[in-house]
Amino acid sequence: MSTAIGFLKGHGTQNDFVIIPDPENTIDLGPDAVAALCDRRAGIGGDGLLHVVRSAAHPEGRAYADEAEWFMDYRNADGSVAEMCGNGVRVFARYLQRAGHVDAGELAVATRAGVKRAHLAKEEAPGAPGEITVEMGVARLPEGEVEVRVGSGLRPATHVDMGNPHAVTFVTDLAEAGELRTAPEVLPASAYPRGVNVEFVVDRAPGALAMRVHERGSGETRSCGTGACAVAVAAARRDGLDPARTGRPATYTVDLPGGRLTITERADGVVEMTGPAVLVAEGTIDQDWLAALTA
Numbered sequence: 001m002s003t004a005i006g007f008l009k010g011h012g013t014q015n016d017f018v019i020i021p022d023p024e025n026t027i028d029l030g031p032d033a034v035a036a037l038c039d040r041r042a043g044i045g046g047d048g049l050l051h052v053v054r055s056a057a058h059p060e061g062r063a064y065a066d067e068a069e070w071f072m073d074y075r076n077a078d079g080s081v082a083e084m085c086g087n088g089v090r091v092f093a094r095y096l097q098r099a100g101h102v103d104a105g106e107l108a109v110a111t112r113a114g115v116k117r118a119h120l121a122k123e124e125a126p127g128a129p130g131e132i133t134v135e136m137g138v139a140r141l142p143e144g145e146v147e148v149r150v151g152s153g154l155r156p157a158t159h160v161d162m163g164n165p166h167a168v169t170f171v172t173d174l175a176e177a178g179e180l181r182t183a184p185e186v187l188p189a190s191a192y193p194r195g196v197n198v199e200f201v202v203d204r205a206p207g208a209l210a211m212r213v214h215e216r217g218s219g220e221t222r223s224c225g226t227g228a229c230a231v232a233v234a235a236a237r238r239d240g241l242d243p244a245r246t247g248r249p250a251t252y253t254v255d256l257p258g259g260r261l262t263i264t265e266r267a268d269g270v271v272e273m274t275g276p277a278v279l280v281a282e283g284t285i286d287q288d289w290l291a292a293l294t295a
């Protein structure tokens, strides 16, 4: 007899995810199954999928098992694997809290980009969105010039690695990014052998930014947590701020189509991201439908 496969749906600033709890890693989630689950017409729908697995039960999580009980096996909507997802890690933490796997306090989550620490407040009321802060690690800015096509021209961009790859470019109006139906051209392609997430940013006020993003493996989304971190770090360097050198933290609010994230680069260089995480639904996946996809 087959076992029912449960799922939840959640989002962080409208970056939405199918959540598949699978502590012992027994569900076959190949790229086709993930893409079908994330399909907004023929599936559940999502920008990505959070496969919730105990670190000890996942080949890529095992190395972290002593430090972090849970591994976020993150997939993009097209079924591809990504190293990290900032909005996803908050929603992942919210799920673990709601399911009673963890209490309020500090939670270590293993990801392909290392262990991230989430700070979970006690939930004020069942279903309350509540903000979660996550220590996202130190940003890397690889050397070398990169450029992003904006309209008919190429603009200089900042290469920021938040565990996953980003190209951040400043524009005067977010409409300059165009319709973003396809991935913007980023040059040189050799700077991003694994593909790239592309952010377009404008200044709204000192310390206040707004952005749009085209995500690798998902297209334009309404928010990207690692993207907002990359944008804040690129803005800090542009503004002559480097907290790890000066000992002075830098904070930016980043407005996205789906909501606001607050990003602080601390004096020790660690980037902190704060934003909401919401669970909206829970259900059961049709076994036969999923089995046909994995056959």
Ligand SMILES: N[C@@H](CCC[C@H](N)C(=O)O)C(=O)O
Binding pocket: 015, 048, 076, 081, 082, 083, 084, 085, 086, 087, 088, 164, 165, 197, 215, 216, 217, 218, 221, 223, 224, 225, 226, 227
């Ligand atoms: N939306 C995410 C990033 C998800 C992964 C990304 N598309 C990639 O392939 O690197 C976020 O909130 O960070």
